[in-house]
Amino acid sequence: MTVPRAPGALLAMLVLCAAGCASGCASEDADALVVVGLTTDMAVGFELDRVESTTKVDGVIARVESRSYGGGELSLPAELAVGPAHDGAEIALTVAAFRGREASPVVTRRAATRAVGGRTLLLPVSLDEACSAASCAASATCAEGACVDPFIAPSALADHDPAWLASARDACKTPSAGLPxxxxxxxxxxxxxxxxxxxxxxxxxxxxxxxxxxxxxxxxxxxxxxxxxxxxxxxxxxxxxxxxxxxxxxxxxxxxxxxxxxxxxxxxxxxxxxxxxxxxxxxxxxxxxxxxxxxxxxxxxxxxx
Incomplete structure (x- = not known):
């Protein structure tokens, strides 16, 4: 059988760890976690092939990641776990999606929030086809075709529950798709x-x-x-x-x-x-x-x- 290449392993988790004391955290209060829920309505392997992400904690780069479909590393939806971090730490994420060998990203998305001690927050981040031609001011990012503030207050975020993956946005399993x-x-x-x-x-x-x-x-x-x-x-x-x-x-x-x-x-x-x-x-x-x-x-x- 010949089919378009499928990932060698599903990307259940990309672990992006905060940079310890370089981010201003202290071990005794580093109990705040943020899980980024990364989704797309574009077809992975066809409309986007590679995702590059940069995570900062209190302005300090904590991790830079690159995952490709061709390398069997990229599957969406996925979770990007950030932490542990100290209460009130600013978490900022930039995600760029690339198609084929193109040098410029198809979509770039930024998101930010603050960690809350004792909570594991779910920060939704979508790579939207409607944003592929959008141009936003430096202080904004594109989500669902509109320019918005990348910062989402932690009070507006739900606690992380892995069940979110079952209802996550998908290129093929859309709300209008009906029964399988x-x-x-x-x-x-x-x-x-x-x-x-x-x-x-x-x-x-x-x-x-x-x-x-x-x-x-x-x-x-x-x-x-x-x-x-x-x-x-x-x-x-x-x-x-x-x-x-x-x-x-x-x-x-x-x-x-x-x-x-x-x-x-x-x-x-x-x-x-x-x-x-x-x-x-x-x-x-x-x-x-x-x-x-x-x-x-x-x-x-x-x-x-």
Whole structure:
């Protein structure tokens, strides 16, 4: 199977530690934490490929990080943990998102707050497509297409709860997406519709075997980290093809939601290729995202004689 490269490991946490006494903290009162909830409505791996972040505590650079999708390090939404810091410490964050090898960021976002002793604050930071063409004054930052003050008072922030990730903004799992659903199509380099019972060609793979190219249109599931399972059955032969699983990354497809193409499904695993030519094949597909939401679909195709 060939699919757009998925991250080698999900980015559950980027640990950005404050710079100890250089930031003015004292060990006896360094009990304040801030967790940055980083989200985007852009497709990671397609519209942005790299995120660079700089964190300051009381004006002192505490950590500089660079995470790339190509390196298997970047998955969004993600958490950036800052601390421990002393009560009242100013936490300031700058995040820049880059596409491909472009030198200029697609979006730059700044955010700031103050740490509060005894609390772990959740500071939401979004990288918004609507901000890609925005220009704000030096004292402002862009959020959801508008120029706003980067500072958010700690009294306006909720305490951190990891459950926020399940409802975080996403390039594919949007509020308007509705229930999880997938439509089975075909195509190696683009999505093309596939009618039930349609005759599909097969081709020889580079490592032996013969395969069809499948594609999916997807709604209501996360853009990154969903687990794809593809199986099939030849009813006339009473033969089940062993399913395979893969972690995938979806791309946005405009008003059509999100999609993936180039799914290579071998149709002669355990069978002579001549025995499957002209036969009906019932393809079964399941897609489960990191939140546990699942969509399934079945499609009958006929292998080209």
């Amino acid at each position: 659903a997938i439509v089975v199509g075909q195509g190696e380099r683009a999505f093309a519709p596939l009618e039930d019972g349609e005759v599909v060609p097969i081709e020889a793979g580079p490592q032996g075997g013969h395969h069809v190219w499948l594609a999916l249109r997807v709604e209501g599931l996360r853009q990154m980290g969903s687990r794809l399972t593809v199986g099939g059955r030849f009813p006339e032969l009473a033969f089940e093809l062993l399913p395979f699983t893969s972690q995938i990354t979806l791309r946005k497809a405009g008003d059509a939601g999100c999609e993936i193409y180039g799914i290579r499904f071998q149709v002669d695993r355990g069978l002579p290729v001549e025995s499957v030519r002209g036969r009906a094949l019932d393809v079964e597909i399941a897609l489960e995202d990191p939140d546990g939401d699942v969509a399934t679909a079945a499609q009958r195709v006929v292998i080209s004689p």
